[in-house]
Amino acid sequence: MEGKVESLWEEVRELTLGTTVDRLRSPPTPLQFLRDFVSQNKPCIISNAISHWPALSLWSTPSYLATALSSSLVSLHLTPDGQADALVPHPSQSSLCFVSAHVQPTLFPQALDLIRRPPSHLVAYLQQQNDCFRTEYSELESDCDAHIPWASEALGCLPEAVNLWIGNHLSQTSFHKDHYENLYAVVSGEKHFLLLPPTDVHRMYIKEYPAARYSYSQENGEFRLEVEEPERYVPWSSVDPCPARASLKQESLKFPLYFNGPKPFEVTVKAGEVLYLPSMWFHHVRQSPGDGGCTIAVNYCKDEMIFFVALA
Amino acid sequence: MEGKVESLWEEVRELTLGTTVDRLRSPPTPLQFLRDFVSQNKPCIISNAISHWPALSLWSTPSYLATALSSSLVSLHLTPDGQADALVPHPSQSSLCFVSAHVQPTLFPQALDLIRRPPSHLVAYLQQQNDCFRTEYSELESDCDAHIPWASEALGCLPEAVNLWIGNHLSQTSFHKDHYENLYAVVSGEKHFLLLPPTDVHRMYIKEYPAARYSYSQENGEFRLEVEEPERYVPWSSVDPCPARASLKQESLKFPLYFNGPKPFEVTVKAGEVLYLPSMWFHHVRQSPGDGGCTIAVNYCKDEMIFFVALA
Numbered sequence: 001m002e003g004k005v006e007s008l009w010e011e012v013r014e015l016t017l018g019t020t021v022d023r024l025r026s027p028p029t030p031l032q033f034l035r036d037f038v039s040q041n042k043p044c045i046i047s048n049a050i051s052h053w054p055a056l057s058l059w060s061t062p063s064y065l066a067t068a069l070s071s072s073l074v075s076l077h078l079t080p081d082g083q084a085d086a087l088v089p090h091p092s093q094s095s096l097c098f099v100s101a102h103v104q105p106t107l108f109p110q111a112l113d114l115i116r117r118p119p120s121h122l123v124a125y126l127q128q129q130n131d132c133f134r135t136e137y138s139e140l141e142s143d144c145d146a147h148i149p150w151a152s153e154a155l156g157c158l159p160e161a162v163n164l165w166i167g168n169h170l171s172q173t174s175f176h177k178d179h180y181e182n183l184y185a186v187v188s189g190e191k192h193f194l195l196l197p198p199t200d201v202h203r204m205y206i207k208e209y210p211a212a213r214y215s216y217s218q219e220n221g222e223f224r225l226e227v228e229e230p231e232r233y234v235p236w237s238s239v240d241p242c243p244a245r246a247s248l249k250q251e252s253l254k255f256p257l258y259f260n261g262p263k264p265f266e267v268t269v270k271a272g273e274v275l276y277l278p279s280m281w282f283h284h285v286r287q288s289p290g291d292g293g294c295t296i297a298v299n300y301c302k303d304e305m306i307f308f309v310a311l312a
Numbered sequence: 313m314e315g316k317v318e319s320l321w322e323e324v325r326e327l328t329l330g331t332t333v334d335r336l337r338s339p340p341t342p343l344q345f346l347r348d349f350v351s352q353n354k355p356c357i358i359s360n361a362i363s364h365w366p367a368l369s370l371w372s373t374p375s376y377l378a379t380a381l382s383s384s385l386v387s388l389h390l391t392p393d394g395q396a397d398a399l400v401p402h403p404s405q406s407s408l409c410f411v412s413a414h415v416q417p418t419l420f421p422q423a424l425d426l427i428r429r430p431p432s433h434l435v436a437y438l439q440q441q442n443d444c445f446r447t448e449y450s451e452l453e454s455d456c457d458a459h460i461p462w463a464s465e466a467l468g469c470l471p472e473a474v475n476l477w478i479g480n481h482l483s484q485t486s487f488h489k490d491h492y493e494n495l496y497a498v499v500s501g502e503k504h505f506l507l508l509p510p511t512d513v514h515r516m517y518i519k520e521y522p523a524a525r526y527s528y529s530q531e532n533g534e535f536r537l538e539v540e541e542p543e544r545y546v547p548w549s550s551v552d553p554c555p556a557r558a559s560l561k562q563e564s565l566k567f568p569l570y571f572n573g574p575k576p577f578e579v580t581v582k583a584g585e586v587l588y589l590p591s592m593w594f595h596h597v598r599q600s601p602g603d604g605g606c607t608i609a610v611n612y613c614k615d616e617m618i619f620f621v622a623l624a
Contacts, residue, residue, distance in 0.1 A: 031343040035468050039351055156347050 010262055017197060021045060021267045030153035033276075038154060038181065041278040043195055045267060049274045055143035055187045056272055060292040062112055068139045069108035075128055075136065076111045077101035078216045080223045082123035082170035087209060087236060091225045098209040098234040099225060101125070102216040115168050116293035121221050125171040129178075131161040133298055140164070144298055148183050148274070151300070155181060159300035166296050173285040175204060175237040180301035182277040186269045189295030190288045194241050194264040198280040203257040205238035241284050269297075322574055329509060333357060333579045342465035345588075350466060350493065353590040355507055357579060361586045367455035367499045368584055372604040374424060380451045381420035387440055387448065388423040389413035390528045392535045394435035394482035399521060399548060403537045410521040410546040411537060413437070414528040427480050428605035433533050437483040441490075443473040445610055452476070456610055460495050460586070463612070467493060471612035478608050485597040487516060487549040492613035494589040498581045501607030502600045506553050506576040510592035515569040517550035553596050 022044040028036070037044050050056065058064050077084055084101035091097075106114075114124040134141065147158050161180075177198065184191070196203070211232040215224045239258045243251040252259035264284070269275045271290055277283060287295035334356040340348070349356050362368065370376050389396055396413035403409075418426075426436040446453065459470050473492075489510065496503070508515070523544040527536045551570045555563040564571035576596070581587045583602055589595060599607035 029343075031341075031346065031465065034343065034346050034351065035466060039346065153343065154347060 013197065013199070013262065016040070017042060017265075021195065021265050023047065027150050030150045033150055034154035037276055038278065041198070041280070043265070043267075043278055043281060044276050045269060046274045046276065047272065049148065050145070050185050050187075050272060053144050053185075053187070055140070055296075055298075058143055059140075059187050059296050060290055062116060062292045062294075065140075065292075066109040066112055069137065072108045072136060072139065073105050074108050074111055074126060075132070076104045076106040076114070077125045077127055078104055078223075079123050079125075079214055080121065082125070082172055083174065084125065084127070084171075084214075085176065086172075086174040087238065087240075088212075088225065090210065091212070091227060096209055096238075097212040097225075097227060098236050099212045099214060102214040102223065104216065112166065112294070115166055116289075118168055118170060122216070122223075123168070123170040125168075126164065126166040127171075127173075129161060129163050129301070131163065133162040133164040137164045144185075144187075148185075148300055151183055151276075155302055157302060159183075160303050161301050163299050163301075164296070165299070166294050167287055168289055168294050169287060171287065172242075173283075175239055175241060175282050175284045177280050177282050178277075178301070179279050180303055181279050182275075182299055182301045184269065184275040184277055184297055184299045186271050186273055186275075187296045187298060188271050188292055189290035190271070191269045191275070191295060191297060192286040192288070193267045193269065193275065193277075194284040195267065195277070196264045196282040198282070200261075200282065203239075203255075203261050204282060205255050205258065206235050207238055208233035209236050210234075237282065242286075325509065325511070325574065328352070329354060329577075333507065333577050335359065339462050342462045345462055346466035349588055350590065353510070353592070355577070355579075355590055355593060356588050357581060358586045358588065359584065361460065362457070362497050362499075363584060365456050365497075365499070367452070367608075367610075370455055371452075371499050371608050372602055374428060374604045374606075377452075377604075378421040378424055381449065384420040384448060384451065385417050386420050386423055386438060387444070388416045388418040388426070389437045389439055390416055390535075391435050391437075391526055392433065394437070394484055395486065396437065396439070396483075396526075397488065398484075398486040399550065399552075400524075400537065402522065403524070403539060408521055408550075409524040409537075409539055410548050411524045411526060414526040414535065416528065424478065424606070427478055428601075430480055430482055434528070434535075435480070435482040437480075438476065438478040439483075439485075441473060441475050441613070443475065445474040445476040449476045456497075456499075460497075460612055463495055463588075467614055469614060471495075472615050473613050475611050475613075476608070477611070478606050479599055480601055480606050481599060483599065484554075485595075487551055487553060487594050487596045489592050489594045490613070491591050492615055493591050494587075494611055494613045496581065496587040496589055496609055496611045498583050498585055498587075499608045499610060500583050500604055501602035502583070503581045503587070503607060503609060504598040504600070505579045505581065505587065505589075506596040507579065507589070508576045508594040510594075512573075512594065515551075515567075515573050516594060517567050517570065518547050519550055520545040521548050522546075549594065554598075 024046045027046055027049040079101045087096040088099045152158050211228045211234050213226055215226050239255050289295050336356055336358045339358055339361045391413045399408040400411045464470050523540045523546050525538055527538050551567050601607050
């Protein structure tokens with residue numbers, strides 16, 4: 001019976017989502033975007049949607065960015081290994097906890113330097129989903145469009161947050177979902193996404209993990225892992241889709257629904273391309289740097305839940 | 313607590329749906345229709361969308377219809393009281409059953425006559441949701457458009473069924489929901505809808521009722537109520553929103569969530585107007601005849617579930 005349900009569910013998935021993520025060679029009309037993707041909660045990659053952005057050529061030159069933001073204090077996220085918002089061994093128990101990065105207010109040129117030339121003991125990542133592009137990075141606003149016009153028209157609103165992401169090949173984002181409609185425009189380098197539809201939630205082994213945070217000491221260059229007090233629990237996927245080769249078998253045994261089921265959609269979004277990531281899709285993200293030595297992306301999002309949050 | 317949840321739920325309803333059904337003075341663009349109504353599962357009434365249909369003037373003349381369909385055999389639905397697909401006392405138990413009409417293949421001119429000049433012992437209704445307009449009534453096809461262009465473009469497909477409805481003021485349709493996206497174009501007379509969103513399902517007191525059917529004998533002009541053998545059960549709303557005045561209090565006691573909660577949206581769709589009835593909305597329908605002595609409507613629908621039905 002379970003096998004039958006599973007094969008039906010695979011069939012439904014294949015019929016509704018296909019086996020690859022659609023690639024559009026030019027921006028869709030608002031109607032196409034809404035009808036063929038948003039309404040169907042179906043991702044796609046769009047080429048030639050941001051070719052006119054000055055950012056595409058300007059941001060590959062680190063000195064341009066460093067000059068534009070020479071006196072900007074930005075929120076730099078620091079971890080020992082590039083894994084923020086991820087599961088790590090609990091400092092005092094034989095279990096896992098959910099760790100967030102140490103956030104260090106840093107002058108932008110210094111932050112960029114740490115990202116482009118990572119020291120051996122830390123990984124720096126500029127990543128915040130708090131509308132940072134329109135606040136911390138407002139000097140760069142004229143290098144991009146304020147919104148993606150066909151998407152705004154399709155969704156009937158302007159983005160609620162626009163964020164900038166600057167990282168290197170060491171930073172990874174573990175599997176999670178957001179309740180945003182998300183347009184992810186890569187400006188420099190490449191982003192590698194693993195995507196699973198919301199219906200695959202049962203394969204993600206979501207559990208509650210105690211929240212922790214890295215605390216970085218600039219004096220001795222060491223990270224301390226601090227579990228939040230009072231305890232707070234975060235629901236998070238237990239699955240690491242890219243385990244070390246040596247532990248793959250063990251991980252498969254622990255998470256058979258993930259490892260023995262259909263593979264996630266694997267997409268690489270290159271500089272100049274935009275990924276539409278529908279709300280509630282699970283995504284895991286890695287990145288490769290571009291010419292300037294880092295991966296840069298701008299994302300536009302609309303919170304699907306904002307209405308309910310406001311009411312609650 | 314229950315009171316709080318209920319007031320929150322009323323608030324959400326009012327904020328998302330408003331207090332009245334939107335009226336558009338002209339057809340929306342496909343994008344507007346998809347974004348502002350279909351995507352939000354929100355009904356609307358559209359004026360001036362079918363003004364160009366020859367049907368609007370032609371069908372008010374009964375002789376035109378009788379001539380066009382002079383030799384057409386159509387499926388006439390007969391009930392003693394205009395209540396088909398409704399709950400009536402079970403013939404052998406002290407409970408209710410779900411009764412369908414007697415279906416009598418009838419020459420169209422004779423059917424139309426029975427609808428326009430109802431005899432005292434029966435109510436006739438031409439109502440089938442089996443694409444009948446393109447089959448039984450194909451002679452009338454050139455009087456209407458084959459589809460509603462802005463809706464087809466929004467939904468990305470042509471209608472899966474187009475149906476014709478001809479009835480009189482005695483026919484009512486009890487509260488139910490369909491899994492169709494539905495566009496209901498009134499050509500003659502008026503249709504009076506009570507509408508409740510899918511989230512109000514808990515107020516509908518849906519129970520399983522044994523299926524029955526009227527059997528009409530032309531010889532003695534009597535209806536017999538026959539419960540289906542083997543027994544089959546149909547989930548149906550127990551609520552009659554328009555009870556006789558004498559039984560209102562009793563009905564309110566039996567169905568307090570319906571009668572004490574927010575009133576359904578009440579809309580009248582006049583000749584020349586189109587109602588967009590989103591899938592899964594509960595609707596109750598009454599009608600008033602137009603000049604030709606009957607109410608005529610054409611509806612276009614797209615089965616939301618067809619994909620899953622095909623797989624099951």
